[in-house]
Structure formats: structure tokens, C-alpha cells
Amino acid sequence: MKISELSQKTGVAASAIRYYEEQGLLEPAGRHRNGYRFYTERAMQQLRTVRISQSLGFTLDEIRGFLIGQGQCDHARVLAQIALRTQAAQAERAALDLQLEQLAQLKAMLEHGRACA
Numbered sequence: 001m002k003i004s005e006l007s008q009k010t011g012v013a014a015s016a017i018r019y020y021e022e023q024g025l026l027e028p029a030g031r032h033r034n035g036y037r038f039y040t041e042r043a044m045q046q047l048r049t050v051r052i053s054q055s056l057g058f059t060l061d062e063i064r065g066f067l068i069g070q071g072q073c074d075h076a077r078v079l080a081q082i083a084l085r086t087q088a089a090q091a092e093r094a095a096l097d098l099q100l101e102q103l104a105q106l107k108a109m110l111e112h113g114r115a116c117a
Helices: 003-010 014-022 041-055 060-066 075-111
Strands: 067-069
Touching: 003 014, 003 041, 014 041, 041 060, 060 067, 060 075
Parallel strands: none
Antiparallel strands: none
């Protein structure tokens, strides 16, 4: 498929697709005789993986670290990074839970006239 079709199917701008390819996040596109890039279904899956990984908080450098060449994932590396990201998300959740609890306490104090004298 042409880059415009890949862009339409994935919702990713053609310029971003070219950038990801330059950065080694997608397997290199083939070329038609007219010079147009063409992408496989595999490239579409790789692009979706990059976008999902980004939405989960992984940086492009981290995503690049998942790869072993030609856009193929090293599953052990990915699983290790997922474990680390899960731990970070759990720590963020704990911090937010504490903040919510403290906000509720402050609200209760204010409603009972015990703060901001």
C-alpha cells in the first residue's frame, strides 16, 4: 500500500510515518519503479505498535530499544519495559490516591470551619 493509504488506515500523518521509518521504528519501505514507497501489512502492525506504545507513555527511544532490527520486537525487552512501566503507573496511582485522600480531608475541614481561619 502507498504511504497515503497507510496514513489513512492508521490515522498517522505521512510525515510521521516517514520519520518513524528514518528512526528505525518501521521496516524500510519498498519502492515502486516510480519511486513511491509501498508498505506491507506488517508495517501497518508495526506502526500501530509504535502508536500504542507511545500512548502508554513509552518514548521513541524506549520503543527503539524494543527492536532488534527490521522493525522486529525483542519480546523479552518489551516484557521487561512493560513491567517497569507498570510499576511506574502503580506508583503514580498510589500518589494520586494519596492526593485524593488529602483533598477530601481538606474539604471536610473547610466544610466544618476548621481551616483557613
